[in-house]
Amino acid sequence: MQTQILAQFLATPAGREADAILRSCVHCGFCTATCPTYQLLGDELDGPRGRIYQIKQVLEGQTPTRITQGHLDRCLGCRSCETTCPSGVRYARLADIGRHLVDERVARPWTQRLLRTALVGLVPHPARLAPLVRLGRLVRPLLPAALAAKVPRPRPAGDWPAPQGRRRVLALAGCVQAIATPLTNAAAARVLDRLGLDLIEAPQAGCCGALAYHLGAQAQGLDAMRRNIDAWWPAIESGCEAILITASACAATVKDYGDLLRDDPAYAERAARVASLARDPTEWLSAADLSPLGTPGRGRRIAFHAPCSLQHGQQIKGLAESILTRLGFVLTPVPDPHLCCGSAGTYSLTQPVLSRQLQANKVAALESGAPELIATANIGCQLHLEAGSRLPVVHWLELLDGG
Template sequence: MQTTLSPEARQLPRAAEAERILRSCVHCGFCNATCPTYQLLGDELDGPRGRIYLIKQVLEGAPATAQTQQHLDRCLSCRNCETTCPSGVDYHHLLDIGRAVVDAAVPRPLGQQWLRRGLRALSANAQLFKALINSGARLHPLLPQALQDKLPRQVPPAKARPAMSHPRRVLLLEGCVQPGLSPNTNAAAARVLDRLGISVQAVSAAGCCGAVDYHLNAQEAGLQRARRNIDAWWPYLEQGAEAIIQTASGCGAFIKDYQHLLAHDPVYGPRARRVSALARDLVEVLRDEPVEQLGAHSQQRLAFHCPCTLQHGQKLGGAVEALLQRVGFNLTTVPDSHLCCGSAGTYSLTQPTLARQLRDDKLRALESDQPELIVTANIGCQTHLDSAGRTPVRHWIEVLEAALP
């Protein structure tokens, strides 16, 4: 679409990128057909086309308002629209640019500011988060219902990890909330990889991937976390580690984006490109290995929820399903599997009403073919879906590992 940035917008560090993305949009509206919030609310400004137009107006000099901010906040960043778009509009990067400009112009109410600061501080501190989860489990009956809903129904303890004994080595991002919410997930991944002759090395100096900060519009803080992780991983990559594995698809999508977000950093740009090139979701590693030889056997009927960050962010839709079917699992049919579950990072806490509606719609689809268990590939989706207290939800690697002899 025709775009003329204001003189102020032209001074933005990503002005050229924003203008390029805006010009690539032909305003066809195909994106609205697959946008979860547009389907729920029916408001043009709560769909991708409308949000693009709002960002265009602000970058062309129109005043940003609290209403503009609200419409951008309601976006899940699920990137379903990018999968649908025939013009290849790079929507999520434009949204990042637009949100930063609007937030700089429109101060948030104090309650929102504290909520966002609290989420950033808590989620990025794995030890503090784990301690609070453990305390919350003990105090669960005394907590308000809203807080009870956010705690996992059960937290299976992590089993022992194998010692490093193979020439092939990979790094594993431990994550920030997953060690508290589902501590056995990474342990299960390490044990399965060990059976395939791949040793897993955890790098304690690597912490939160930076996505929570970045998507709560503390963008520089998110990039600083990215730089610290690159520094932590770099010596191991130089020593021959062949990949950086993530078991949380949300983290994986963000790490693969390091190369774009740090492209103009003279120090970290080249290293970010290598890190992003070596970032792998767990399924990307296992699908190239002889997993059939592990002898997995299970009669469980599974419904797989493919997270948005896996299917739309990393373009790996169908990969986990194919792997599970290769080893003999019985997967059910899931209608509208492209739609978001409503977790979307911290969205279930910042937009609880919409998130709950999306969760319940997703569960109806997942349960429609009567599975015994729902499996997924992202800790946020896992805890959000499981919070309904219906069909149990687990990470697919734990279910696969449990089926091994």
């Protein structure tokens, strides 16, 4: 694609990066066919190719409007387009640059500003989020059904095995997962314990930074990334083999730390090191001897939901399914497995109408094979699907733990 980016943008690292991404696009339109929002709305401007053109126009000097902002806001960030693209266009990165550029030039309505400020100020901070979750559980019987469904049910973590001085792997506690589903990391610790490894958390590490970064508070997001690097670094220097991140969306973000902080002279080298150590549990367990786990599946029928952050963001396909099959689970068929469930971070709150449509479609697909439960690999998808399904929805690591 030919570009005529303004000099003021080409003078910045982000502008030069955007120009390189735009030039790699051949505007073939293959991405449109797999875009969830284009499938729902049928509007070229609500597909990847249309959004790419809108970002290009802004970089070339066209003044953006609330309409431009709305089309970019409706992007899920699912990255299905990246999986489809034959030219390797880094659409997600271009979208981040474009959104930031437009948000600097277009004022949002006060309601949107308030919602986004509240999300950035509350969700990435477990100490602030925990009281709200406890209150929600307390008043859940009094809430409307749609709102009550969004309140996560308690999932006690159970015992976390004490380190035995063996090979060590770091874990990311995260933000929402640490409060809503602490069982996930505890289950991972018990599974790894049976496989002869110690899983440890760094208390100072928290939100991966994705939520703030993608809601326009990029400086706060980058600060969260730096905090995690500082928290993990002593364990990395002392020989931790990997950073095992059980939320696939967080794993996709941590794997991008090297790119996101490459222009920070104080953190670039360490960020690249952290990104190289980041692993999704599927990558670690797929090559492991799982015989100590036995066959917890025992023929149980489950539907596996592959989060977009796993199959498109990290480009990991089929590993979780293979592990579950090895352990005796029977995977039921899921139509259109590449499509997003509508969770997409905070999308269910910022774009509730589209999110509910995608949720209904995904739940119908997952339930179509008559499974007894649904398993997934990301906290956001887990809570979102649970709010719309009649079946239990669990993290797939819980199944390995015997859940």
